[in-house]
Amino acid sequence: MDKEKRNVNYNIYVESKIPKTKAWPSLFKAFLVGGIICAVGQGFFDLYSHLFPNLAESEVTSCMLMSIIFLTCFFTGIGIYDVVGAWGGAGSVIPITGFSNSISSPAIEFKKEGIIYGICVKMFTIAGPVIVCGVVGSIICGFIGLFI
Amino acid sequence: MQTIKFKNKPYLSNGYSIVGPLEGKGPLKDYFDYILKDDTLKEKTFEKSERKLLQDIIVGAIDKAGLRTGDIDFFFGGDLLNQIVSSSYTARELELPFIGLYSACATMAEALALAGIFVDNGLAKNVVAGTCTHFSSAERQYRFPLELGNQRPPTAQWTITGGGASIVSNTPSNVRLVAATFGRVTDFGVSDVNNMGAAMAPAACDTIIEHLKNMGRSPRDYDMIATGDLGKLGSEIFIDLMEHEKIVLGKNYCDCGCMIYDKTERVFMGGSGAGCSASVFNGYILSKLKKGEFKRVLLVSTGALMSTTTSQQGDTIPGIAHAVEFEYVDKSTAKKEVKGD
């Protein structure tokens, strides 16, 4: 039997052996964690609109995001956010807190290689694609904006 | 021939194992020589901790055998970090003649086999073979930062913190090395780095079949056949593959990765890492062999030979397995044989 065919068959077999875990618990956890993070965000939003009634809505939103980003970095530092992430899955990744965690966790991890080559260089090992795709995408959107 | 039969059957005089706190809660906790309370070993970085861990293991093994570092002719060792730094730096600290090895998680069996060959052929009197892994240093090299909130897929395995070392020597004791089989690198096209058990199972199968064939034995001749770190899924696949080759494994088959953790620990498919088979062998299996509760044991350490670069480039994972066979000898007969020489 030729190798390619054997490998294809083996992979099909392995796939069939992988235990099927129930999807619902993890979907529920993701829903719960994501929902709570968004509700906390809403809390900050209401707080800032109450404290600074003169700010525009977009500025209040920006303040709210900055606050939860800061808090996430703190929770990453004290070693809580990875526990939340392992429990909540996508629920902890998709909110902006996931972005924040993906910047702070390599920064903290690679601190031991020094400030320049550790923290600064490795900071974007995971979140780099978000910044790159974000900037490239926004330029494309802006280009479209010229014509609409 | 892939299998090397030792003519003089070198002795395995002692083994020493250290494991981390999580492994120390597992079902084999009474067999390990030392259980760490603090897995940083008071070092500043996890790489330094791993180094210190290996150094403690090697020194522990030498002490336990009643030897000094000066009595050791060679140190066979390796680990999972890039450029096997933990082993080389350990060799630097202990000033031992060092033969560095890399077979990923199969390093323990490779080191034991080579140590056996050296002693068997009279090239050395006392040789130390050892390896270890550290969860945190492996994690930051192979996967993600520790504090990243990510979920592992259910097929993932947990790199153990711990390791072990054995002293192979020509001084009589009641455990001997019988034969060793060096495995072929096999690749069945698995590319999922979170399913290494499936990638390594064909290698284990290939090596064991070769070993049994060359030794003229069947699985029933062994009190224990232990694979290194196939994990729960990997060992199920392995059993299926063996059955496909018409070799039925009985209750004497077990996997070090499945044995080391308590069933309640959330470690997915079980333990992995070079230290996995090293600690289980030197802790659990060797103490059973020494007491004569096991008469004949086959240790098959399994390794996955990919790197982060190859897997990012989409290459498949090659697997390797090395097998070493041990037997228990009654101490009185062992001494007689020496006198007879």
Next chain:
Amino acid sequence: MISVWDYVISFLVGGFICFLGQILVIRTKITTARILVLFLVIGMVLEVFNIYAPFKEFAKAGASVPIIGFGASLARGAIMAAKEYGVIGIFTGGLTATAGGISMAIFASFLFALIFSSKTKKGGH
């Protein structure tokens, strides 16, 4: 002024977006970076087609906290700046609109990296 409904809808919509993401995780073994990029791009597309603004009006923080909101701000910033300043705005608009979030993420990460060290995990969850 504070209405309970805002919290309920934030929780439900935000949770639902994460629920969709988790389906992807289970089905496709997608990694963190890919999920983030995917939802970022979804946010941009929503903004370009003018769907994001009414969506946010409805879902409140449930729309702005997920990374979709980040993508939408990038796109909206670039589009607005392009209309106002022309070609130069295409390049300046996106990052200007999201500067607060990015700067805070970098600053806080740097700060806490100086203070804290990573810790060994105590088993999976």
